[in-house]
Amino acid sequence: MSRIRQDQSLNRRRLLQYTAAGVGLLAMPAIIGRAALATAQTSFAGESLIVVPWSGNYELVFKETVIDPFNAQYGTKVESVGGWDQMVPQIIAAPADNPPFDITVTEEFIAGQGQSEGLWAKADRASIPNLDAVYPYFAETRPGYESWGVPFAGGTSMLIVRKRLEIAPDTWGVLWDDRLAGKVTADGSSWWWSLSVPAAMSTAHPGLDEMYALATAEPLFAKMGQLKVARWYMTGAEQANLLNQKEADAALTYSSDALGFLTDSPDEYVAGVPKEGTSAWTDWFIKVRGTRHNDLADFFLNYLLEKETQGRFLAKSMVFMSRKDVTVPPHWTGYPQSNADFHKMFQLITIDGWAKINANYQAFDDRMKQTITRSAG
Amino acid sequence: MTGPKRSRLAPWLLLTPAQILAVVFFGVPALYMARMSVNAHAPQSYFTPGFTFENYARLTHDPVIAGAIWNTIWLALIGSAVTIVLAYGFALIVWLKPARWRLWFIGLALLPLLISEIAIIFGWWMVFPRNGLLSVALMSSGLITDKISLTYTEGAALVGQVYITLPYCFFILLSVFDGLDRRVLEAALDLSAPPLTTLYEVLLPQTRAGLLAAFAQAFIWTMGTYATPMALGPDTLWTLGFLIQAQMLGKHHWPMAAALSMVLVVGVALVVLLTRWLQLQQRSFHV
Numbered sequence: 001m002s003r004i005r006q007d008q009s010l011n012r013r014r015l016l017q018y019t020a021a022g023v024g025l026l027a028m029p030a031i032i033g034r035a036a037l038a039t040a041q042t043s044f045a046g047e048s049l050i051v052v053p054w055s056g057n058y059e060l061v062f063k064e065t066v067i068d069p070f071n072a073q074y075g076t077k078v079e080s081v082g083g084w085d086q087m088v089p090q091i092i093a094a095p096a097d098n099p100p101f102d103i104t105v106t107e108e109f110i111a112g113q114g115q116s117e118g119l120w121a122k123a124d125r126a127s128i129p130n131l132d133a134v135y136p137y138f139a140e141t142r143p144g145y146e147s148w149g150v151p152f153a154g155g156t157s158m159l160i161v162r163k164r165l166e167i168a169p170d171t172w173g174v175l176w177d178d179r180l181a182g183k184v185t186a187d188g189s190s191w192w193w194s195l196s197v198p199a200a201m202s203t204a205h206p207g208l209d210e211m212y213a214l215a216t217a218e219p220l221f222a223k224m225g226q227l228k229v230a231r232w233y234m235t236g237a238e239q240a241n242l243l244n245q246k247e248a249d250a251a252l253t254y255s256s257d258a259l260g261f262l263t264d265s266p267d268e269y270v271a272g273v274p275k276e277g278t279s280a281w282t283d284w285f286i287k288v289r290g291t292r293h294n295d296l297a298d299f300f301l302n303y304l305l306e307k308e309t310q311g312r313f314l315a316k317s318m319v320f321m322s323r324k325d326v327t328v329p330p331h332w333t334g335y336p337q338s339n340a341d342f343h344k345m346f347q348l349i350t351i352d353g354w355a356k357i358n359a360n361y362q363a364f365d366d367r368m369k370q371t372i373t374r375s376a377g
Numbered sequence: 378m379t380g381p382k383r384s385r386l387a388p389w390l391l392l393t394p395a396q397i398l399a400v401v402f403f404g405v406p407a408l409y410m411a412r413m414s415v416n417a418h419a420p421q422s423y424f425t426p427g428f429t430f431e432n433y434a435r436l437t438h439d440p441v442i443a444g445a446i447w448n449t450i451w452l453a454l455i456g457s458a459v460t461i462v463l464a465y466g467f468a469l470i471v472w473l474k475p476a477r478w479r480l481w482f483i484g485l486a487l488l489p490l491l492i493s494e495i496a497i498i499f500g501w502w503m504v505f506p507r508n509g510l511l512s513v514a515l516m517s518s519g520l521i522t523d524k525i526s527l528t529y530t531e532g533a534a535l536v537g538q539v540y541i542t543l544p545y546c547f548f549i550l551l552s553v554f555d556g557l558d559r560r561v562l563e564a565a566l567d568l569s570a571p572p573l574t575t576l577y578e579v580l581l582p583q584t585r586a587g588l589l590a591a592f593a594q595a596f597i598w599t600m601g602t603y604a605t606p607m608a609l610g611p612d613t614l615w616t617l618g619f620l621i622q623a624q625m626l627g628k629h630h631w632p633m634a635a636a637l638s639m640v641l642v643v644g645v646a647l648v649v650l651l652t653r654w655l656q657l658q659q660r661s662f663h664v
Contacts, residue, residue, distance in 0.1 A: 085626055088423075089423060092423070112421060113421055113422075113629070116421045116422065117422070188612060189623075189627070190627075229612075231529055231612060232612050234607055234608070235608075237495075237499070238608060241499075241502045241506075245502070245506040245507070245508055245509065245528075246507070246508055247506055247507065247526070247528070354421075355420065355421060358420040358421050359420045361420065361628050361630075362628070362630075365623075365627070365628065366441065369441055369613075369615075372612050372613060373612075373613050375612075
């Protein structure tokens with residue numbers, strides 16, 4: 001009797017086991033595909049994460065198109081904190097095991113600086129499958145640093161011209177055009193972007209290499225000295241004022257500002273990336289060492305690279321995204337279509353380039369002040 | 378504790394909270410800044426712990442820094458002088474006006490203090506350019522025939538500086554005027570003193586201490602500002618404040634920024650000490 005019961009019991013147990021295994025086998029593809037999502041929806045709910053996504057309009061768009069949808073989907077408490085260039089000192093000032101934020105955006109300058117200070121934590125590549133959909137350009141232009149963080153997007157220098165002048169912004173040479181004499185403005189504060197314009201025009205060296213050493217940069221400074229500027233702007237607000245007040249008719253601007261000009265005054269300006277290509281930076285989001293939300297940080301980094309996330313952000317900005325398959329909005333004419341296009345159009349001031357500039361920064365800065373003084377007459 | 382001893386200690390005890398605040402919020406940061414100014418610097422870092430006077434040595438031979446020091450001083454001197462003249466006149470008018478006008482004038486003087494420096498700069502950017510309010514107003518009134526632009530001139534930078542410091546000086550001087558007996562003016566007029574003589578012989582001697590305090594206030598303020606001269610002045614109007622922020626944010630050379638800041642602190646301290654000495658001289662003269 002007991003044996004019969006045991007046999008029956010075994011049969012029932014075996015039957016249940018087989019049934020469970022069968023169901024499991026049938027559902028395996030779905031389980032594998034949704035494991036991360038299902039885990040995230042339960043294990044990350046209520047967890048907080050602080051992210052620095054630049055400041056100003058970039059932060060607003062990032063919050064609206066990335067953070068808010070992420071929180072809505074996973075029940076997390078991801079927050080953004082604005083920042084431009086204070087992230088590294090803030091991390092240094094905080095305890096190593098309790099950084100002020102978990103993830104920060106970096107371009108090449110900040111990435112290199114944080115790297116030399118040992119402030120970054122490596123991302124878990126296995127947790128970020130979306131990296132497979134990213135243009136190789138991003139890793140190729142950051143050799144040796146690609147395992148730190150993920151590339152989200154990138155920004156560029158752009159040329160903007162007053163529309164009624166009917167001068168197409170298709171070459172940087174426009175800035176030296178006699179029709180714009182005394183009506184040009186360029187960046188006198190972050191002067192390296194202004195210096196990158198003649199470097200992008202020059203074919204003497206690959207990329208922007210010419211601007212990394214003072215000797216090879218001298219012709220670039222000389223070329224900049226020939227600009228007939230209305231004013232070297234020091235801030236984005238000043239650039240906007242110079243254009244809005246018609247003190248300047250053409251400017252070296254940035255992708256983030258250009259969209260604002262084109263959106264606010266579509267009949268007033270025309271902007272674009274000139275045929276020579278342009279200087280650029282890439283926005284890599286990197287985990288800060290000591291973060292207490294390591295897994296959520298990796299999960300968020302992967303979310304940054306999802307097609308929908310990138311599409312939402314691109315729809316409200318004029319940056320270039322890292323994914324290959326984003327939907328390009330109508331306002332972004334001439335968006336790069338291939339990895340080769342990225343290399344051709346966007347010349348980075350590389351991390352190594354920054355190291356070379358920084359080694360002689362004061363001499364560069366003094367030379368820029370000479371240029372400003374001479375152009376001011 | 379005996380009565381006299383307690384009364385001798387009382388002022389010090391009363392001052393203690395303020396002294397603790399001053400030490401914690403000003404003394405400690407100033408010492409930290411002084412220490413930072415003698416650190417070394419290496420590329421790709423903010424500072425390297427060490428001890429060097431290299432940053433101070435650079436102050437003596439760098440033409441950009443020398444130019445910035447000169448720009449800072451002349452802007453502060455001229456700006457402060459213009460400010461106290463305007464503030465003195467404004468405070469005198471308010472003091473002499475009937476009480477019903479007083480609140481309106483004080484409200485007017487308070488207005489710039491309610492707006493941030495950045496917003497004020499934006500305001501001047503609407504006034505000074507070729508297509509700005511000033512140019513249009515002058516054209517409309519027939520005073521000029523061609524549009525003019527005053528943006529990015531030393532004059533615009535000075536106007537901006539004066540506008541920011543004027544309210545502070547006004548309130549200092551108004552409080553000084555409020556301490557005067559108006560009957561001295563009546564007495565001077567009764568003795569047939571012309572208005573200018575009354576100003577020089579009666580008002581100025583009695584308000585000299587307030588003038589010195591107002592001048593010191595304006596000078597200290599204008600020495601430290603960088604946004605206004607940078608945004609309204611010409612491309613080459615580099616001031617100490619501008620160089621400090623450039624060293625901090627652009628070059629990330631904290632020791633150099635700290636050394637420049639120490640120059641500013643010492644300069645301001647000298648002005649404060651000089652003002653205090655002049656005030657004491659005047660007091661001993663009156664005694």
